[in-house]
Amino acid sequence: AQSVTQLGSHVSVSEGALVLLRCNYSSSVPPYLFWYVQYPNQGLQLLLKYTSAATLVKGINGFEAEFKKSETSFHLTKPSAHMSDAAEYFCAVNFYNQGGKLIFGQGTELSVKP
Amino acid sequence: DAGVIQSPRHEVTEMGQEVTLRCKPISGHDYLFWYRQTMMRGLELLIYFNNNVPIDDSGMPEDRFSAKMPNASFSTLKIQPSEPRDSAVYFCASSPHREAAQHFGDGTRLSIL
Numbered sequence: 001a002q003s004v005t006q007l008g009s010h011v012s013v014s015e016g017a018l019v020l021l022r023c024n025y026s027s028s029v030p031p032y033l034f035w036y037v038q039y040p041n042q043g044l045q046l047l048l049k050y051t052s053a054a055t056l057v058k059g060i061n062g063f064e065a066e067f068k069k070s071e072t073s074f075h076l077t078k079p080s081a082h083m084s085d086a087a088e089y090f091c092a093v094n095f096y097n098q099g100g101k102l103i104f105g106q107g108t109e110l111s112v113k114p
Numbered sequence: 115d116a117g118v119i120q121s122p123r124h125e126v127t128e129m130g131q132e133v134t135l136r137c138k139p140i141s142g143h144d145y146l147f148w149y150r151q152t153m154m155r156g157l158e159l160l161i162y163f164n165n166n167v168p169i170d171d172s173g174m175p176e177d178r179f180s181a182k183m184p185n186a187s188f189s190t191l192k193i194q195p196s197e198p199r200d201s202a203v204y205f206c207a208s209s210p211h212r213e214a215a216q217h218f219g220d221g222t223r224l225s226i227l
Contacts, residue, residue: 032213043118043205043218051213090157099169100145100212104157 002027002095002096006105014113016077019078021108023091026072032094034102035065039087047089050074061085086112116140118219120206126225132194135222138187139208147216148181148191149205157205163189164212196226 007022032051036044046052048059055067074091083113091105119138130171139146147162155219161171166183174181180195193200203223207216 034215036218041223043220044207046217049215084205085199093211100164100209101159101162101170102147102216 002093002098002103004091004093004103004105006089008108009106010109010111012111012113013081015083016080019081019085019110021076021089021091021110023065023074023076023105024072025091025093027028027081027093027095029096030067030069031096032100033065033067034090034092034094035059035063035074035076036090036092037061037087038107044090046065047076081110081112083112083114086110118206118208118217118224120219121206122222123220124223124225126227127196128227129197130195131226132192133196133224133226134199135191135204135206135224137189137191137206137219139206140217141187143208143210143217145209145212145214145216146183146189147207147209149187149207150202151205151221154203160191166169168189198226200224201226 003026005024034049035047037047038044047063048057050057050067058064063078067074088107088109090107092102121136138143148160151157160173161181181191203221205221207218208214
């Protein structure tokens with residue numbers, strides 16, 4: 001079955017440290033992949049998307065993600081965390097045979113310590 | 115540019131009452147999605163439309179839920195009768211085509227007492 005897994009429901013880093021949020025999907029055909037961020041009491045905002053062009057995708061707020069077909073992964077990184085990055089992050093996958101539906105991971109809450 | 119607009123932002127009502135949530139998608143977007151978010155179940159897709167036609171409503175929890183899209187610029191999600199377990203944040207999202215990113219509204223926080 002097609003699925004999306006985010007490893008770690010909660011990640012805590014210090015300000016200035018590397019942020020790494022993990023996302024794996026299960027599919028034999030590379031899908032379209034997205035990362036969204038949700039701040040408290042707000043909707044989901046698109047961070048970045050992979051649509052079969054470059055495997056390293058740059059997004060907003062200094063985030064980037066690398067698509068690795070062999071590992072079926074699309075991990076999100078940021079070299080240096082900022083306090084304002086504290087939020088919930090969702091990986092989402094658009095599988096080709098799902099007619100435009102997004103399958104969301106469970107979400108990872110990122111905390112940033114001063 | 116105006117994003118996806120949802121109303122109301124907050125709704126508090128008593129059990130048994132009818133609730134109507136509204137959504138205006140981004141102009142030119144052919145796809146519209148309704149989601150529900152709770153702590154227990156995360157983000158769930160309820161139903162989605164393509165060119166105003168419902169494509170997949172398999173996520174609608176039960177017959178008390180219904181959704182319509184009478185035209186390209188408006189959709190409603192209705193719950194009748196409402197129950198306390200329907201309390202959640204309901205999001206509407208739209209996208210221009212099936213492979214594109216979805217754009218989310220700010221959601222409606224629904225509390226059923």
